[in-house]
Amino acid sequence: MSFVIASQMEEGFNAQLRTHASSPLVIPVPEERPWEAANDADLLLIRPSPQWRRSKTLSRPGGWPGRLKWVYSASVGIDFYPSWVLEAPLVTCGRGVASAEIADYVIAAIYAHSKNLDAIGVHQPSEWKPRPLGRVSGTTLGIVGLGAIGTEVARRALVLGMQVTATRRRPRPSPLEGVKLEDTLQAVIASADHLLLALPATDATRSLIDAAALQHAKPSAHIINVARGSVLDQDALVAALDGGRLGFATLDVTEPEPLPADHALWRHPRVRLTPHVSSNYTAVRQVLLDKIAADLDRFIRGEPPSDIVDSVAGY
Numbered sequence: 001m002s003f004v005i006a007s008q009m010e011e012g013f014n015a016q017l018r019t020h021a022s023s024p025l026v027i028p029v030p031e032e033r034p035w036e037a038a039n040d041a042d043l044l045l046i047r048p049s050p051q052w053r054r055s056k057t058l059s060r061p062g063g064w065p066g067r068l069k070w071v072y073s074a075s076v077g078i079d080f081y082p083s084w085v086l087e088a089p090l091v092t093c094g095r096g097v098a099s100a101e102i103a104d105y106v107i108a109a110i111y112a113h114s115k116n117l118d119a120i121g122v123h124q125p126s127e128w129k130p131r132p133l134g135r136v137s138g139t140t141l142g143i144v145g146l147g148a149i150g151t152e153v154a155r156r157a158l159v160l161g162m163q164v165t166a167t168r169r170r171p172r173p174s175p176l177e178g179v180k181l182e183d184t185l186q187a188v189i190a191s192a193d194h195l196l197l198a199l200p201a202t203d204a205t206r207s208l209i210d211a212a213a214l215q216h217a218k219p220s221a222h223i224i225n226v227a228r229g230s231v232l233d234q235d236a237l238v239a240a241l242d243g244g245r246l247g248f249a250t251l252d253v254t255e256p257e258p259l260p261a262d263h264a265l266w267r268h269p270r271v272r273l274t275p276h277v278s279s280n281y282t283a284v285r286q287v288l289l290d291k292i293a294a295d296l297d298r299f300i301r302g303e304p305p306s307d308i309v310d311s312v313a314g315y
C-alpha cells in the first residue's frame, strides 16, 4: 500500500513530491481545516497558513493525530501551530532550508546600517559632500541563538573580520571556530555592535529581550530580529531607541504581523521594518523538496528523519 502524504503545499509542489522513488500518494488537505486530513494520511505536510494561525487556540480535535505517523512542518518555527500538533508521533521541521538566505539578509542589514546606504545617495550638485561612514570589520556581532541561522550568519561575519559572540540554550560547544560562546545573555548583549536575534518563539523566550536586557546594550547598538516578534519587547525597544539607549533596529518580524497601522515602529526614523521576507528566495521550493525527499528516504530505511522537533523545548 502506498505511503499517503496529505500536503498543504500547492499542486505543483505536490506533483513533484509524487515523483519520489517510493511513489507516495499525495493528497490535498481541507483548505480551512488542514488537521482533518489526519485520518487519511501517514504524513501531514503543513505550512504556517492563516488557517493554522487563526486556530492557535483551538482545542485538540477529537481523534488527533488519527492515523498520522509524522507531521512535517515546512517552516522551522512551529509556534504558529496549536500545541496539540506536537502530539503526533513524530514532528520534524524545515530547519536549514532558508538559513543561508536569511544570513545574507542579516549581512545586508549590517552593511546598510554601517554604511548608511539609505541616506548617502545624492540627487543634486550641492549634496556632493563627504559623509562619515561606519566600518564592519573589527566590530562585534552578538548572536542570541546559535542554531542553523545563527551559525550561517556567524560564518559570514567571521570572514568579514567581525568578532562574534553568542549564546544558545544548551551548554554545547560552538559549531564554528572563532565564535566566543558567552555564559550569559547579558554578556552577549553588552559585547554587540550588531545584536542578532535568531532563537525560537517558546514560552522561555517570550520577551527575553526586554527593558532590563536592553540596558546592557551599547547606546549605538544595532539590533536585528529575524526570529519572531515575541522574543523582543517592542515597547521596550521603542523606549530604548527614543531614550538614546539603542542605535537602530532592523526588524523582519513583529508581533502581531502586520503591526496596527498607528504603531510607532512603522515610521520610526531608526527602524528598518521588512514584512517577514528574509527567508524569501527563488530556489526555496526546490531546497524544501530535496529535504523532504531525503527525509522520506531515511524514514523508509527505518532511520530517523532530520530535524526532529523537541516537543518539551518547543523547537
Ligand SMILES: NC(=O)c1ccc[n+]([C@@H]2O[C@H](COP(=O)([O-])OP(=O)(O)OC[C@H]3O[C@@H](n4cnc5c(N)ncnc54)[C@H](OP(=O)(O)O)[C@@H]3O)[C@@H](O)[C@H]2O)c1
Residues within 6 Å of the ligand: 076, 077, 078, 095, 096, 098, 099, 102, 144, 145, 146, 147, 148, 149, 150, 167, 168, 169, 170, 171, 172, 198, 199, 200, 201, 204, 205, 226, 227, 228, 252, 253, 276, 277, 278, 279, 280, 315
Ligand atoms: N524571518 C523568517 O522568515 C524566519 C525563517 C526561519 C526561521 N525563523 C525563526 O528563526 C528561529 C531560529 O531558526 P533556526 O533555523 O536558526 O533554528 P534552530 O536551528 O532551532 O536554532 C535555534 C537556536 O536558538 C537557541 N535557543 C533556544 N532557546 C533559547 C534560549 N532560551 N536562549 C538562547 N538561545 C536559545 C537554540 O539553542 P541550542 O543550540 O542549545 O538548541 C539554537 O541555537 C526559528 O525558530 C524561527 O522562529 C524566521
